[in-house]
Amino acid sequence: MNAEAQIKRGRKFDQVIEGARAVFMREGFEGASVDEIARDAGVSKATLYSYFPDKQHLFLEVLRQECDAQSEVEVLFEHTGLSVEEKLCVICKKLITFFLSDFGQDMFRVCVAEAKRFPELGTTFYESGPKHWGERIAGFLRSDKARAVLDIEDPYLAADQLAQLCRTDLMLKVMFGIETNPKEDEIDRIVDEAVRTFLARYRR
CATH class of the missing domain: 1.10.10.60 (Homeodomain-like)
Structure with missing residues (x-):
């Protein structure tokens, strides 16, 4: 339908x-x-x-x-004058912020709860959020600027790997109410480690 x-x-x-x-x-x-x-x-x-x-x-x-309002994907990719590493940090910070937001958490819970009875809901959330993010990140990874620094054969897989590096234990703690107010320095530490791990795999 x-x-x-x-x-x-x-x-x-x-x-x-x-x-x-x-x-x-x-x-x-x-x-x-x-x-x-x-x-x-x-x-x-x-x-x-x-x-x-x-x-x-x-x-x-x-x-x-x-999803369109919260993800701010287009604005994010308009950043100019940043190195590839800096751009990856911006991407990861935005991803983590979205994962930890009330909206991101609420929508994830609803989509999981309703997926069987209302499969179109999960599809819409995936296409408006994770899939759209993945496509935009993969597009950046295919750019001349990124390719000068990174050696990536499958940009879509690499984009998914970068996103997965941002889905840490902190996301689960927030979801289960164990952590209600994540500290900025903890988020920044996750961003730093995600980018360092990604670069360790793909830097030329």
Whole structure:
């Protein structure tokens, strides 16, 4: 089922999205009701259903928009004047910050919980987040500037390896509530080690 084909824009579309975002972030996917979303959005249920056929499609659109807003991938890759090592540090810092963010954590939990009953949710999260990140990182690794420093045969595999180096025990501690306020120096230490390990494998 193509969710995009079922969505139409209109005067109150953004209002519906804002209300849905607030409710989903507060109640989660299962806990959110269409009635509550309509109340928070300040619209009628009829108006909400005129844009979205059901709660699932509404959540998918919120997810797409949040991934786009949170990842800031395009802005990240516009950094100029940085060395390859510095650019890798920027990439890793942004990845870790996203993994540890309330949004990143909430969406991961929801997608895992709903994956079997709502597989399109996991696909959308993957394509809007991890896949998009991977493609942009792989594109950087294929650039002339990166290739002058790095010897990489498979940029997509290397991009995934870099991301995996950022998914440390700290991510699990935050997810399980063991660590609630990660210190900046701990994040920077993970960034440094991830980049050093990556360079040890791929530097010419």
